[in-house]
Amino acid sequence: MSQKSVQSARDIIAKALESSTNPCFTCSFQAEDVAILDLLRRQRPDVTVLFLETGYHFAALIAYRDRLASEWNLNLVNMEALQPVAVQEDEFGKLYEIDPNRCCSLRKVEPLMRSIANYDLWITGLRREQSPTRANLQPFDTHRFPDGRTLAKVSPLYDWTTAEVFAYLVANEIPVVSLYSEGYTSIGCEPCTAKPAAGEHARSGRWGGSKLECGLHTVSVKES
Numbered sequence: 333m334s335q336k337s338v339q340s341a342r343d344i345i346a347k348a349l350e351s352s353t354n355p356c357f358t359c360s361f362q363a364e365d366v367a368i369l370d371l372l373r374r375q376r377p378d379v380t381v382l383f384l385e386t387g388y389h390f391a392a393l394i395a396y397r398d399r400l401a402s403e404w405n406l407n408l409v410n411m412e413a414l415q416p417v418a419v420q421e422d423e424f425g426k427l428y429e430i431d432p433n434r435c436c437s438l439r440k441v442e443p444l445m446r447s448i449a450n451y452d453l454w455i456t457g458l459r460r461e462q463s464p465t466r467a468n469l470q471p472f473d474t475h476r477f478p479d480g481r482t483l484a485k486v487s488p489l490y491d492w493t494t495a496e497v498f499a500y501l502v503a504n505e506i507p508v509v510s511l512y513s514e515g516y517t518s519i520g521c522e523p524c525t526a527k528p529a530a531g532e533h534a535r536s537g538r539w540g541g542s543k544l545e546c547g548l549h550t551v552s553v554k555e556s
């Protein structure tokens with residue numbers, strides 16, 4: 333783990349926080365998000381940590397979220413869809429099978445758009461290495477949302493490799509969710525997460541390979 337990478341991430345976070353009075357961090361509790369969370373809490377312990385509680389997560393992920401939230405005294409906010417899972421399934425069936433884009437829109441994009449309107453800075457765990465759709469990621473972006481609003485979006489680990497993420501966590505004695513040891517490399521909702529095929533990129537096991545993004549990071553348009 334290069335100290336240069338860690339210092340770079342610290343500097344990006346510090347610079348972003350300088351001009352923010354109400355930042356939020358969207359956290360999936362995957363490894364890179366937990367690395368950022370650790371760096372971030374050292375600078376802004378009360379930062380709002382937004383978690384998309386879709387109702388479809390692995391039980392192990394929810395248990396891990398709750399453990400970290402308790403041990404690190406996180407200011408955790410669970411973002412929820414307008415309809416509980418049971419109501420959605422009664423009305424539309426298993427959308428994750430028949431129309432995953434609509435399911436992600438209802439259970440991820442809409443709750444995020446509703447929540448993020450309250451903040452002046454959006455910190456994310458996006459990394460270039462995660463998938464081809466993120467290859468040109470920059471550490472500082474301004475994004476415009478469908479309602480016309482703009483928001484500063486910051487990705488402190490934009491150039492970190494997966495190996496660097498795990499090295500940081502090991503060096504700081506931070507455990508990861510147990511699903512990694514089972515072979516998962518990118519962890520989302522349980523019905524849409526599989527282990528990647530050999531030689532494929534980390535997110536290739538999501539949505540059976542039919543798509544790479546849930547819409548959270550494509551609903552807004554990069555302005556600069």
Ligand code: SF4
Nearest residue numbers: 428432435436521524
């Ligand atoms: S990842 Fe799957 S289960 Fe989760 S919101 Fe999207 S389609 Fe639904």
